Amino acid sequence: MDENSSARLKRRLLGIVYRIGLFLAMLTICLPGLWIVLSSLRPTVEIMAKPPVWIPQEISFDAYVAMFSGIGKGGIPVIEYFRNSLIVSVTSTVIAVAIGMAGGYAFARYRFGGKSSVFLGLMLTRTVPGIALSLPLFFLYVRLGIIDTHFGLILAYVALNVPFTIWLIDGFFRQVPKDLAEAAQIDGCTRWQAFWQVEFPLAGPGIASAAIFAFLTCWNEFALASQLTRSVSAKTLPVGLLDYTAEFTIDWRGMCALAVVMIIPALTLTYIVQKHLVGGLTSGAVKG
Amino acid sequence: MATVSLRKLTKRYGNIGIVHGIDLDIADREFIALVGPSGCGKSTTLRMIAGLEEISAGSIEIGGRVVNDLPPRSRNISMVFQSYALYPHMTVRENLGFSLKIAGAAKEDMERRVAEASAILGLDTMLDRRPSQLSGGQRQRVAMGRAIVRDPDVFLFDEPLSNLDAKLRTQMRTEIKKLHAKVRSTVIYVTHDQVEAMTLADRIVIMRDGHIEQVGTPDEVFRRPATRFVAGFIGSPPMNLHEATIDDGQMVFASGDKLPLPGQFKANVATGHKVVFGLRPDDIYPTGHGISSGGAADVHQIELPITVTEPLGNETLVFVEFNGEDWVSRMLNPRPLRPGEQVAMSLDMSQAHLFATETGKTLRS
Numbered sequence: 001m002d003e004n005s006s007a008r009l010k011r012r013l014l015g016i017v018y019r020i021g022l023f024l025a026m027l028t029i030c031l032p033g034l035w036i037v038l039s040s041l042r043p044t045v046e047i048m049a050k051p052p053v054w055i056p057q058e059i060s061f062d063a064y065v066a067m068f069s070g071i072g073k074g075g076i077p078v079i080e081y082f083r084n085s086l087i088v089s090v091t092s093t094v095i096a097v098a099i100g101m102a103g104g105y106a107f108a109r110y111r112f113g114g115k116s117s118v119f120l121g122l123m124l125t126r127t128v129p130g131i132a133l134s135l136p137l138f139f140l141y142v143r144l145g146i147i148d149t150h151f152g153l154i155l156a157y158v159a160l161n162v163p164f165t166i167w168l169i170d171g172f173f174r175q176v177p178k179d180l181a182e183a184a185q186i187d188g189c190t191r192w193q194a195f196w197q198v199e200f201p202l203a204g205p206g207i208a209s210a211a212i213f214a215f216l217t218c219w220n221e222f223a224l225a226s227q228l229t230r231s232v233s234a235k236t237l238p239v240g241l242l243d244y245t246a247e248f249t250i251d252w253r254g255m256c257a258l259a260v261v262m263i264i265p266a267l268t269l270t271y272i273v274q275k276h277l278v279g280g281l282t283s284g285a286v287k288g
Numbered sequence: 289m290a291t292v293s294l295r296k297l298t299k300r301y302g303n304i305g306i307v308h309g310i311d312l313d314i315a316d317r318e319f320i321a322l323v324g325p326s327g328c329g330k331s332t333t334l335r336m337i338a339g340l341e342e343i344s345a346g347s348i349e350i351g352g353r354v355v356n357d358l359p360p361r362s363r364n365i366s367m368v369f370q371s372y373a374l375y376p377h378m379t380v381r382e383n384l385g386f387s388l389k390i391a392g393a394a395k396e397d398m399e400r401r402v403a404e405a406s407a408i409l410g411l412d413t414m415l416d417r418r419p420s421q422l423s424g425g426q427r428q429r430v431a432m433g434r435a436i437v438r439d440p441d442v443f444l445f446d447e448p449l450s451n452l453d454a455k456l457r458t459q460m461r462t463e464i465k466k467l468h469a470k471v472r473s474t475v476i477y478v479t480h481d482q483v484e485a486m487t488l489a490d491r492i493v494i495m496r497d498g499h500i501e502q503v504g505t506p507d508e509v510f511r512r513p514a515t516r517f518v519a520g521f522i523g524s525p526p527m528n529l530h531e532a533t534i535d536d537g538q539m540v541f542a543s544g545d546k547l548p549l550p551g552q553f554k555a556n557v558a559t560g561h562k563v564v565f566g567l568r569p570d571d572i573y574p575t576g577h578g579i580s581s582g583g584a585a586d587v588h589q590i591e592l593p594i595t596v597t598e599p600l601g602n603e604t605l606v607f608v609e610f611n612g613e614d615w616v617s618r619m620l621n622p623r624p625l626r627p628g629e630q631v632a633m634s635l636d637m638s639q640a641h642l643f644a645t646e647t648g649k650t651l652r653s
Contacts, residue, residue, distance in 0.1 A: 177371060177373065179371050180373050180376075182338075182340050182360075182367075182369070182373065183369060183373035183434075184390075185359065185361060186340075186361070186365065186366060186367045187361075187366075187387035187390060187438070188387050188390040189361060190359070190361065191359075193390065197386075198375055201377050202376065
């Protein structure tokens with residue numbers, strides 16, 4: 001066999017090995033999600049079976065029907081939870097992105113005293129696990145009378161997301177050459193116009209990815225929300241999952257069904273903006 | 289169109305001075321080149337005129353109006369950046385028309401002016417492309433077009449050609465010159481390339497360490513450099529500059545080699561003076577292979593050994609050793625020469641320059 005054909009064979013074999021490896025990796029990543037969807041569609045007996053039943057014997061949408069059937073008929077206030085989740089996530093994302101844009105722009109463009117210490121301080125807040133703050137936050141909120149309110153949760157989520165959005169958006173603004181805003185000013189723009197006309201559109205993908213990340217963080221957050229909310233009027237979807245736990249039993253099927261309901265909007269949103277997200281992530285990754 | 293005046297213009301960052309109170313008057317429709325090495329303050333000066341950099345002291349007048357604290361948009365200037373600074377998310381058409389859009393111009397007016405500018409610069413066929421789809425030279429043209437469309441009082445160019453390759457740079461240089469002939473506006477052009485400055489400008493401002501060394505026409509700064517720095521900066525290859533001490537009508541170099549003191553400086557120096565002797569490569573050549581502008585009496589003949597030759601086709605740069613150092617000379621109608629060979633050289637002393645070692649200023653009266 002000559003060198004060329006053996007090199008070709010080697011390349012093909014390697015290609016096959018890569019694909020198998022990739023398949024296994026994807027399987028590992030996707031299996032829990034798939035399992036949740038399957039579990040929401042089959043009876044509890046099958047879910048709890050040992051050894052596990054891989055192929056469902058019967059499929060029913062009972063859990064979904066029950067979920068929306070109202071209190072007392074196995075239902076939970078899913079519409080209210082969904083509404084709470086949406087209000088809290090969207091509002092805190094908008095605020096976090098607005099602050100992130102202002103902060104990120106300032107860090108990217110201006111020199112000021114203590115700049116690096118402030119930046120480091122912001123990043124350090126990311127090292128504190130949110131759950132560690134939940135008890136102090138609980139007492140504080142009780143005293144302030146904002147426990148179990150949208151406002152309280154929004155406040156906590158904004159604080160949680162701002163360092164991250166600042167960091168991400170800072171990276172994107174750094175990539176927009178300073179010359180462009182200057183050229184725009186020479187072309188007749190005010191500082192403000194130069195920002196909105198030139199710098200903002202160019203950093204747009206980055207700002208979109210920051211928004212998605214902030215939104216997903218809020219949408220999926222459980223630890224803080226479970227401490228800071230308790231009534232139907234404030235509980236978010238992740239906290240709502242707990243409604244399926246009773247004193248002695250856990251309705252795994254119902255819980256999985258609610259989890260699916262929760263995942264769908266997040267998945268849809270991510271799918272819609274994934275082009276920006278990937279572009280944004282890779283181009284923002286190399287920060288000067 | 290307008291005049292530009294700088295009065296004691298100063299820029300400091302904290303305690304570090306960048307521009308130290310420079311004065312400059314630029315006439316209406318004049319093409320001025322600010323030239324100097326990196327860090328000499330030329331770009332900072334330009335940015336202060338543009339309003340992109342605050343001034344620390346002094347004043348700037350454009351068209352007789354003090355603009356010290358006006359934002360860039362109120363100065364009626366346009367600027368071509370080194371990086372071109374084209375808006376990547378807009379087409380060429382939108383880039384050209386952006387300033388008009390911001391100014392709220394009527395659509396027909398905008399279209400007409402964009403069409404005019406693109407016709408001048410040959411951009412008609414690429415109006416719907418994005419900057420990323422253009423070559424370096426085309427981007428450069430769009431940047432200039434964007435400046436023209438504004439119909440400004442003053443054009444500012446910040447090293448506009450330094451991102452282009454050598455061939456394109458020469459081409460664009462010619463285009464800028466043609467453009468200036470067409471639009472006849474005041475131009476302030478920053479470059480570190482003295483050839484660009486010489487070829488384009490009506491007057492050249494040579495800057496160094498935040499000071500102006502000399503202002504003059506290309507001919508003046510080339511033929512009568514005011515300082516040793518200007519002498520060394522302008523001209524390619526650079527002027528031969530060597531230190532010597534005056535001793536009884538002669539210049540004695542460090543190695544003990546001597547040359548006669550050029551006649552035009554005799555009255556201005558005395559024995560014991562430390563000077564820097566300067567002679568352009570054009571004024572030192574193998575005998576019979578140069579242009580002598582002085583009379584025979586001014587030409588000093590000397591035999592020197594050749595170290596290296598650099599043939600350029602129609603001429604050869606010949607490096608000869610004198611005073612233990614290489615002196616570059618320009619040989620017209622070249623004949624083959626070998627390193628090590630002793631050659632009869634002519635030094636046209638009527639074209640020589642002499643600077644005071646201490647101050648660096650010319651000793652020409």
